Amino acid sequence: MTILVTGGAGFIGSNFVIDWLAASDEPVVNLDKLTYAGNVHNLAPLAGDPRHIFVQGDIGDAGLVGALLAQHQPCAVLNFAAESHVDRSILGPGEFIQTNVVGTFHLLEQVRDYWAALDALAKAAFRLLHVSTDEVYGSLSASDPAFTETHRYEPNSLYSASKAASDHLVRAYHHTYGLPVLTTNCSNNYGPLHFPEKLIPLMIVNAQAGKPLPVYGDGQQIRDWLYVKDHCSAIRAVLAAGRLGETYNIGGWNEKPNLEIVHTVCDLLDELKPRADRQSYRSQISYVTDRPGHDRRYAIDARKIEQELGWKPAETFQTGIRKTVQWYLDHPDWVAQVQSGAYRDWVAMQYGQA
Ligand code: NAD
Ligand code: DAU
Numbered sequence: 001m002t003i004l005v006t007g008g009a010g011f012i013g014s015n016f017v018i019d020w021l022a023a024s025d026e027p028v029v030n031l032d033k034l035t036y037a038g039n040v041h042n043l044a045p046l047a048g049d050p051r052h053i054f055v056q057g058d059i060g061d062a063g064l065v066g067a068l069l070a071q072h073q074p075c076a077v078l079n080f081a082a083e084s085h086v087d088r089s090i091l092g093p094g095e096f097i098q099t100n101v102v103g104t105f106h107l108l109e110q111v112r113d114y115w116a117a118l119d120a121l122a123k124a125a126f127r128l129l130h131v132s133t134d135e136v137y138g139s140l141s142a143s144d145p146a147f148t149e150t151h152r153y154e155p156n157s158l159y160s161a162s163k164a165a166s167d168h169l170v171r172a173y174h175h176t177y178g179l180p181v182l183t184t185n186c187s188n189n190y191g192p193l194h195f196p197e198k199l200i201p202l203m204i205v206n207a208q209a210g211k212p213l214p215v216y217g218d219g220q221q222i223r224d225w226l227y228v229k230d231h232c233s234a235i236r237a238v239l240a241a242g243r244l245g246e247t248y249n250i251g252g253w254n255e256k257p258n259l260e261i262v263h264t265v266c267d268l269l270d271e272l273k274p275r276a277d278r279q280s281y282r283s284q285i286s287y288v289t290d291r292p293g294h295d296r297r298y299a300i301d302a303r304k305i306e307q308e309l310g311w312k313p314a315e316t317f318q319t320g321i322r323k324t325v326q327w328y329l330d331h332p333d334w335v336a337q338v339q340s341g342a343y344r345d346w347v348a349m350q351y352g353q354a
Contacts, residue, residue, distance in 0.1 A: 001026045004074040006059050006107065007081030008032055011194045012131070014042035016080065016232045017052065023236075027051040029072045031065070033058045033099075036342040037084065041334065042193045060103035062110055069114040076127045076239060077111055079104065082163065085197055086135075087350060089159035090292055100162035101169070104130075108173050115179060129182045129239050130170040134224070134249065135160035136185060139295035146224075146299035149185070149247045156293050167247075174245045182242040184235060187251040187300045191228030191320065192327040195338060197346060199223075199258065200321075203265045204328045205335055207281040208273065213266070214351055217290030219259030222297040226252040227320035230313035237311040251300025252313045268325040288351070 003020070007013040008030035017028050027050075032038045034056050046052040053072070057064045059081045069077075081103065083089065083096045108128075115126050137147040138154030153168075155161040173179040194201040203213050234250040242248060266281035275281060305311045315323070328335065 002029060002072045002074045003027075004029045004031065004068060004072065004077045006031045006077070006079045007038070009034060009038035009040055009042055009054075010080060010084070011037070011042075012189055012228055012231060013080035014039070014193055015191065015228045016078070016235060017043065018045055019229060019232045020236070021046060021049065021051055025051065027053065029053045029055065029068055029074065031055050031057055031059065031068060032081065035083070036340070036346075037195050039193075039195075039338055041337055058099075058103065059107045060099065062106045065107055065110040066113065069110060073122075075122070075125055076129065077107070078129045078131065078235070078239070079107060080131045082131075082166075083159070086157045086159045087197075087291060088346075089157055089162070091349070093158035093162070096158055096162040100159075101165045104166040104169055108169055108179070112173060112177055112179055116177075127180050127182060127239060127244075128170070128173075129184065129235065129242075130167065131235065132167050132183055132185045133160065133163050134185050134187045134251065134298045134300050135295065136164040136167055137298075140297040140299055142297065144297075144299075146251075146301035147185075147249060148301045149249055149304055156295055171245075180244045182238050182244070183247040184238055185247060185249050185300075186231050186234070187224035187226050187298060189228045189231050190225055191324050192331075193334075194228070194324075196335065197343070200261065200265060200324065201328065203262050204269070204325055205339075207266060207269050207284060211284070212286035212351075213262055213281070213284045214286055214288040215259060215262060216288060216294060219262070219287070220257045221294060222255050222257050222299070223261075224251045224253075224255045224299045225261070225317060225320075226250065226254065226313060227315040227323075230315055230320075233314070234305060234311050237305065237309045241309050243308070248305045248309070249300045249302055250305060250311075251302045252315075252317070253300075253302065254317045255297070255299050256317070264321055265325060268322060272325060273329055
């Protein structure tokens with residue numbers, strides 16, 4: 001009962017594959033293009049494990065995807081592969097359209113062909129699970145209720161627009177062809193193996209390097225944070241028992257302004273790895289120009305997945321963020337390895353420093 005995971009060398013995908021193989025003997029074929037965000041070192045705990053088959057390639061490569069499906073006969077395809085960084089989508093949206101929209105389309109076409117040819121039993125058991133984001137719902141005001149699954153799609157960034165397009169394609173393949181799909185829309189993840197361009201790992205890494213901690217605008221934008229392992233357990237729950245064609249919002253009921261997140265990271269570092277001069281890492285905070293079109297607030301109403309599937313996060317924010325900061329302190333080699341040439345080019349372009 002093999003599963004095919006796309007984007008399994010990225011932040012969430014690699015956490016998912018590692019957790020999957022810790023809990024199950026069902027092999028994983030892991031298809032990842034290895035963009036700047038993909039890192040085979042994330043999968044080091046699986047080295048030599050015959051249950052993990054890594055293939056470098058593009059979800060938009062119809063020939064490759066078709067051949068992998070034919071060879072491995074998976075009972076499910078989980079699509080994590082995407083361009084995922086909002087700031088990069090502002091500077092260059094092309095790759096986002098190519099992977100998130102066109103790539104997802106090619107993947108869906110190959111999966112449809114494969115699924116259509118399965119025998120009745122395998123056909124009934126098959127699932128395509130598409131991993132999406134809360135950003136497709138747009139931005140909330142302070143008093144708006146949290147996003148439910150029926151909130152209208154109002155994507156504001158090139159990233160969220162491309163993810164919204166992919167969600168619509170997945171939905172249409174279900175309604176038009178009967179493809180057995182599930183879609184998840186999750187809030188902001190944090191945890192081990194998070195690429196240090198995103199807020200929390202960037203703050204941890206910059207703080208230790210004595211660099212500024214860049215807070216966009218007034219730092220009062222709100223995100224709803226979920227520990228990555230809890231996102232992975234939610235995906236497993238949806239795959240196992242989600243109703244076909246349905247979408248499930250995933251979140252931790254944990255809304256916080258960005259500045260509070262940065263303060264929390266600084267306070268944990270003050271405790272776990274104090275600066276030599278005994279000043280707080282908070283003194284490194286630097287307010288910088290806001291992100292264009294910056295969404296003000298996201299919040300997930302997770303009642304559907306909780307009530308239908310009995311899923312709940314295992315971590316609170318306090319336990320999850322402490323584990324996360326500790327993980328980065330314990331893995332300086334991983335951090336040094338991901339700070340490759342492409343990473344340094346990005347930091348220079350975005351923040352004007354290397
Ligand atoms: P990531 O950027 O860390 O990883 C993406 C992975 O996809 C990388 O390994 C990359 O090499 C791979 N990839 C990119 N283009 C590809 C292509 N054309 N073919 C095959 N592989 C390709 O992203 P992430 O944070 O792990 O996010 C994974 C998924 O979860 C994405 O679909 C994202 O939209 C969604 N999501 C992320 C968050 C979050 O907070 N990070 C929250 C909700 C949903
Ligand atoms: O909501 C889910 C989304 O969360 C996912 O779909 C995306 O793939 C993921 O990247 C994330 O998007 P965000 O834009 O919310 O994440 P990011 O870490 O880039 O930024 C979090 C917040 O912190 C956001 O309000 C912007 C702000 N920020 C970010 C960076 C990198 C800063 O203030 N300074 C920074 O340097």
